[in-house]
Amino acid sequence: MFNISLNEDELKKLYLDEIRKRVDDIENQMALIDTKELCKMLSLSRPTVEKLFIYNPDFPSMRVGKKWLFNRKEVEEYINRWSIDVRKKGGSVD
Template sequence: MLNISLDENELKKLALEEVRKRVEEIEEDMFLIDTKELCKLLSLSRPTVEKLFIYNPDFPSMRVGKKWVFNRQEVKEYITRWSIDVRKKGGNVDID
């Protein structure tokens, strides 16, 4: 005879982790993101994102009507290059 016991809390934890992974996969599939999603992706406030990136002509952004949109992959590539450059210059970013 086979006896199986389940820890309900551990099962909930595993299920939530799988849901979180799936949500991340869905988000990764989004081709364009808006300013709110960009701020979330970068873990920065909107004013900081505006100062550092949105109004920078080199940043991969597009204006569609009144809304800014960004290609997720291009943003990731830009941020990778930008962060390498920042670290080469001492690792501090002045946003004043």
């Protein structure tokens, strides 16, 4: 005879961890993101994102009608390079 006991808190944690992994996978599969998603990704307000990135001709963006779209992978690569450059210059952005 087998006796199986489950810790409900641990089971809930495992379940939520797996859901988070799957949501992250889905988000990473999205090739294009819009301005709202970009702001969320960078944890910055829209005016800050516009000032620092959107109107910068080097930033990987495209305008489709009135909407700005961004390739997620290109944005991640750009932000990695940008953050390294910011840190080299003292770590402060005005």
